[in-house]
Amino acid sequence: MTTVRLENIRKVYSNGFEAVHNLDLVINEGEFVVLVGPSGCGKTTVLRMVAGLEEISSGKLIFGDRLMNSIAPRDRDIAMVFQNYALYPHMTVEENIGFALKLRKVPKEETRNRVREAASILALDAWLERKPSQLSGGQRQRVAMGRAMVREPSVFLMDEPLSNLDAKLRVQMRAEVSRIQRRLGVATLYVTHDQTEAMTMGDRVAVLEGGRLQQCDVPQALYDRPANSFVAAFIGSPSMNLYEAQMSEDGLSLKLGSQRVTLPGVVFERHPALVGFRGRPVIVGIRPEHLHIPRAEGEPFFAGDIDLIEALGSELLVHFSIDAKSVHAGKVEEEPDALAMVSGEGIARTGPKVKIATGSRVEIGVDAEELQFFDPDGGASIWA
Amino acid sequence: MASPVIRSEDERTEPLLEPLTGAKKRIRIAPGRAVIFAVLAVVSVIIMYPFYFMAVTSMRSEAQYQLGRGFSLSSWTQLFASVPVAREMMNSLLVCTVAIAIILTLSTTAGFALAKAHFRGHGLVLLGLVGGMMIPVQSIIIPEYVNFVGLHLINSYLGAILVYVAVGTPFATFLMTTYFRGVPEELVDAGRCDGLGYAGVFRRIALPIAKPALATVIVLQFIPIWNDLLVGLLFLQEPTVRTFTVGLGVLASSRVVSIPGLMAGSLLSTIPAAAVYVIFQRFLVSGLTLGASR
Amino acid sequence: MSSASAVIVAETVAEVRSRRLSLDRDRSRTGVMLVIPAVATVTAFLFIPIGEAIYYSMTNWNGITSQWIGPSAYLAMFKNPLFWRVLENNAILLLAVPVTLVCGVTLAALLNERVRGWRIFRAAIIIPTAVSWVVLGIVGIQAFAQNGMLNSMLGSVGLKFLEHNWLGSPLSALIAVAITFVYSLVGVNTLIFVTGMATIDPSVYEAAKLDGASWWQGFTRITIPLLRRYFMFTFVITAISAFSALFSLIFTMTSGGPNYGTTTIEFFIYDQAFATGAFGTGALLGVVLLVILASVSLLQLRLMNRGE
Numbered sequence: 001m002t003t004v005r006l007e008n009i010r011k012v013y014s015n016g017f018e019a020v021h022n023l024d025l026v027i028n029e030g031e032f033v034v035l036v037g038p039s040g041c042g043k044t045t046v047l048r049m050v051a052g053l054e055e056i057s058s059g060k061l062i063f064g065d066r067l068m069n070s071i072a073p074r075d076r077d078i079a080m081v082f083q084n085y086a087l088y089p090h091m092t093v094e095e096n097i098g099f100a101l102k103l104r105k106v107p108k109e110e111t112r113n114r115v116r117e118a119a120s121i122l123a124l125d126a127w128l129e130r131k132p133s134q135l136s137g138g139q140r141q142r143v144a145m146g147r148a149m150v151r152e153p154s155v156f157l158m159d160e161p162l163s164n165l166d167a168k169l170r171v172q173m174r175a176e177v178s179r180i181q182r183r184l185g186v187a188t189l190y191v192t193h194d195q196t197e198a199m200t201m202g203d204r205v206a207v208l209e210g211g212r213l214q215q216c217d218v219p220q221a222l223y224d225r226p227a228n229s230f231v232a233a234f235i236g237s238p239s240m241n242l243y244e245a246q247m248s249e250d251g252l253s254l255k256l257g258s259q260r261v262t263l264p265g266v267v268f269e270r271h272p273a274l275v276g277f278r279g280r281p282v283i284v285g286i287r288p289e290h291l292h293i294p295r296a297e298g299e300p301f302f303a304g305d306i307d308l309i310e311a312l313g314s315e316l317l318v319h320f321s322i323d324a325k326s327v328h329a330g331k332v333e334e335e336p337d338a339l340a341m342v343s344g345e346g347i348a349r350t351g352p353k354v355k356i357a358t359g360s361r362v363e364i365g366v367d368a369e370e371l372q373f374f375d376p377d378g379g380a381s382i383w384a
Numbered sequence: 385m386a387s388p389v390i391r392s393e394d395e396r397t398e399p400l401l402e403p404l405t406g407a408k409k410r411i412r413i414a415p416g417r418a419v420i421f422a423v424l425a426v427v428s429v430i431i432m433y434p435f436y437f438m439a440v441t442s443m444r445s446e447a448q449y450q451l452g453r454g455f456s457l458s459s460w461t462q463l464f465a466s467v468p469v470a471r472e473m474m475n476s477l478l479v480c481t482v483a484i485a486i487i488l489t490l491s492t493t494a495g496f497a498l499a500k501a502h503f504r505g506h507g508l509v510l511l512g513l514v515g516g517m518m519i520p521v522q523s524i525i526i527p528e529y530v531n532f533v534g535l536h537l538i539n540s541y542l543g544a545i546l547v548y549v550a551v552g553t554p555f556a557t558f559l560m561t562t563y564f565r566g567v568p569e570e571l572v573d574a575g576r577c578d579g580l581g582y583a584g585v586f587r588r589i590a591l592p593i594a595k596p597a598l599a600t601v602i603v604l605q606f607i608p609i610w611n612d613l614l615v616g617l618l619f620l621q622e623p624t625v626r627t628f629t630v631g632l633g634v635l636a637s638s639r640v641v642s643i644p645g646l647m648a649g650s651l652l653s654t655i656p657a658a659a660v661y662v663i664f665q666r667f668l669v670s671g672l673t674l675g676a677s678r
Numbered sequence: 679m680s681s682a683s684a685v686i687v688a689e690t691v692a693e694v695r696s697r698r699l700s701l702d703r704d705r706s707r708t709g710v711m712l713v714i715p716a717v718a719t720v721t722a723f724l725f726i727p728i729g730e731a732i733y734y735s736m737t738n739w740n741g742i743t744s745q746w747i748g749p750s751a752y753l754a755m756f757k758n759p760l761f762w763r764v765l766e767n768n769a770i771l772l773l774a775v776p777v778t779l780v781c782g783v784t785l786a787a788l789l790n791e792r793v794r795g796w797r798i799f800r801a802a803i804i805i806p807t808a809v810s811w812v813v814l815g816i817v818g819i820q821a822f823a824q825n826g827m828l829n830s831m832l833g834s835v836g837l838k839f840l841e842h843n844w845l846g847s848p849l850s851a852l853i854a855v856a857i858t859f860v861y862s863l864v865g866v867n868t869l870i871f872v873t874g875m876a877t878i879d880p881s882v883y884e885a886a887k888l889d890g891a892s893w894w895q896g897f898t899r900i901t902i903p904l905l906r907r908y909f910m911f912t913f914v915i916t917a918i919s920a921f922s923a924l925f926s927l928i929f930t931m932t933s934g935g936p937n938y939g940t941t942t943i944e945f946f947i948y949d950q951a952f953a954t955g956a957f958g959t960g961a962l963l964g965v966v967l968l969v970i971l972a973s974v975s976l977l978q979l980r981l982m983n984r985g986e
């Protein structure tokens with residue numbers, strides 16, 4: 001049982017590129033921490049530094065009370081699951097899973113039992129004699145898990161282990177990986193670019209962008225109180241609507257493009273610091289489920305042009321546009337579709353029975369209590 | 385462009401020469417498949433004719449050969465009487481085996497280092513070795529010969545072996561480097577996480593999965609070494625250390641043995657190379673096309 | 679701003695360098711250990727001899743003693759008509775290269791049709807590759823003799839006027855060498871082209887067929903262009919073989935004669951050094967051969983890179 005601490009860790013690649021900036025992160029004993037962020041943000045780099053596969057440029061990596069910076073990977077007692085599984089093609093499933101034990105000179109009999117046990121947990125019993133090339137993607141993924149499991153390591157590292165599976169299997173394996181991790185109670189750092197995976201699996205989620213840690217907290221806190229506009233946009237699907245807006249001098253309304261949206265007093269109760277932004281530009285954020293069509297009586301609203309309606313059965317996703325400038329914080333490159341380019345687009349989530357026509361202009365109600373605000377300078381969220 | 389031509393072991397079931405989709409799928413307006421068959425048949429007969437000639441002639445005595453009729457084993461007995469066939473075959477086998485074993489050792493270790501265990505200046509080393517591929521044996525044979533006279537390596541197996549190794553290692557290393565480059569980095573990482581150092585990764589992971597590449601090196605080196613005359617002629621002059629090919633070459637130029645006897649020897653010399661060739665055919669192609677596909 | 683960040687980067691790179699020591703040490707140390715045996719062997723028995731060859735090429739070395747001549751040794755060689763005679767032989771032999779390629783690609787296209795028994799035909803076409811040049815030389819003498827296979831074949835197809843004692847005169851002996859060369863190498867060429875053709879997506883042909891292309895058009899407009907790299911590659915290996923693989927064949931079949939008619943540069947090296955004892959001249963010719971081969975290889979690299 002080990003606590004993993006990353007203190008002020010930096011990674012500068014030999015070409016001078018600084019991939020990770022001063023990262024602080026703690027993974028407590030038995031905790032499942034998910035490191036999430038868009039591709040290229042440095043997740044793999046962090047994981048490889050923890051594994052010892054990549055040199056740490058500066059800062060400290062501590063397991064328990066041991067400084068690990070210059071310990072070779074084989075002496076770190078870590079187990080890693082790779083995105084492409086990295087199964088040894090010349091070994092059977094049984095040999096793959098037992099390889100690390102064999103290298104550690106664990107007695108044959110014990111190795112055998114531990115491999116069998118892991119295999120039965122993973123429902124691989126029938127495939128032990130097969131070579132990896134004779135397995136399906138899902139089976140290979142489970143062998144990779146098994147290889148990490150039998151080790152009973154002090155730290156688990158997983159780099160997008162589910163991203164090569166098809167959608168259905170991925171959802172299934174999410175639960176299975178979580179279950180196994182709970183059962184082993186090993187400190188786990190799990191990397192993914194999929195925020196849904198992060199939210200559903202992590203005890204805590206660390207959001208990384210451009211090599212910098214944006215926020216690390218329990219999933220609900222990331223959703224409810226994102227530390228900045230990047231986290232706000234990255235966590236949640238469909239993502240939060242973010243617009244540039246201007247607060248009136250008296251603080252009673254918000255200028256959203258050519259429209260004026262009234263701000264009830266509750267907004268300032270929840271965001272006292274917003275007082276300082278009177279008469280200044282702010283970024284306003286609202287999640288799709290906090291926009292109402294049709295609007296409720298007495299709530300603030302704005303009018304939007306309906307571009308597209310996606311009927312998902314249980315709900316509708318209503319795409320609209322307004323003439324305010326929308327803010328893309330990080331997600332733009334993730335989903336480069338044509339709609340995202342239209343300025344002032346947004347999404348509202350409504351019940352399935354609502355009648356709206358594409359091309360019409362409707363009034364969209366705003367749940368003022370759920371409004372979020374960010375400083376246009378740097379994107380930090382505005383609370384107290 | 386194309387993936388490394390040498391496939392990893394688990395893909396071995398797929399023969400290299402097969403097209404990716406089945407033959408049935410290719411729909412083409414062919415100029416009469418019977419014509420194609422006929423052309424291929426005629427070409428094959430012409431190509432195989434010398435083998436038929438060798439076989440038939442070797443089964444005749446000198447007189448029968450002149451006459452063009454009759455069969456006997458006399459030229460075979462004559463061959464075995466005038467040439468230490470078994471000895472020369474053993475010499476050939478020894479020289480080939482040892483030379484190839486050394487080439488395999490040098491090329492797998494260096495290939496792994498150049499592909500996966502980078503060190504300062506590895507690029508230069510690779511460049512140097514690739515440059516060495518261009519050096520033909522004829523360009524070094526004279527200084528090598530003189531050096532080896534000084535080292536008393538003439539008429540010793542070691543001398544010839546070292547020449548074969550020197551000339552064969554650069555290409556074999558290039559081939560192994562290319563192969564190991566195709567091994568995913570994650571496999572190395574997985575091995576290191578599981579408890580191996582780089583040397584262990586080489587021995588326990590890289591080497592076992594390189595079997596197809598090893599086979600390619602074997603076939604690409606065996607045939608030229610088995611069939612070599614020049615190096616053997618200079619470095620293995622004594623009849624006791626001579627390889628079979630050299631023996632045959634000397635026999636042919638000395639003209640002491642009849643034509644049927646020479647044919648018997650020719651046939652005998654062709655069998656091992658052809659056998660290696662047929663068995664390893666797939667790997668020959670993969671090695672040969674290495675240069676074409678990338 | 680930018681200069682400030684440049685300073686930071688410079689610092690961090692230096693920092694990275696100094697830290698290299700700990701974790702990457704296993705890798706670089708293992709790498710060096712593993713590469714040393716190959717580098718040492720190749721240096722001792724390939725690079726040093728080629729250096730010696732370059733040095734001795736400018737001397738009158740006889741294997742024991744040598745006197746420095748200098749680069750003028752090359753000039754003297756370039757003035758030697760025999761040298762040009764030999765290069766001319768090489769040039770003529772080079773003409774066999776395109777012949778080999780055309781035969782190879784044609785046979786590959788035919789094999790690619792997968793007619794009944796194509797595997798047997800493939801094996802038959804490839805098998806000469808395994809046969810040593812010594813054997814080919816021995817059989818070649820019989821094949822090109824006055825009463826040999828070639829003449830009897832010519833006679834039986836009504837080309838009796840072409841009958842000839844092939845090895846008896848310089849040019850025809852060289853042609854005989856060239857024919858043997860094609861015979862030996864056509865199989866490898868075919869094999870490489872078959873592999874190349876297997877990489878072509880059959881749907882390309884189907885699309886062409888829908889556009890109304892004939893078999894021949896498919897061959898010339900799709901197969902040939904898509905095999906560009908394979909053509910360059912086979913050209914280079916076949917050309918290199920023409921320069922440096924024929925010693926044994928010439929030694930057994932013609933001994934370079936008649937009258938230097940089949941002496942190529944590689945045979946000339948042997949002839950000069952070990953028949954005449956002019957080791958310096960042999961070394962010089964070896965350097966010339968290396969330069970030729972290096973030029974061919976570099977040309978290939980240029981062409982291949984340009985094609986990207």
Ligand SMILES: Nc1ncnc2c1ncn2[C@@H]1O[C@H](COP(=O)(O)OP(=O)(O)O)[C@@H](O)[C@H]1O
Pocket residue numbers: 013014015017019037038039040041042043044045046
């Ligand atoms: N060996 C390397 N040298 C230089 N830059 C690298 C190296 N490896 C990764 N990078 C860069 O570091 C950044 C982070 O990479 P990575 O950690 O793989 O991202 P992620 O796993 O989040 O997609 C990327 O911009 C990548 O281009």
Ligand SMILES: [Mg+2]
Pocket residue numbers: 040043044045
């Ligand atoms: Mg990654």
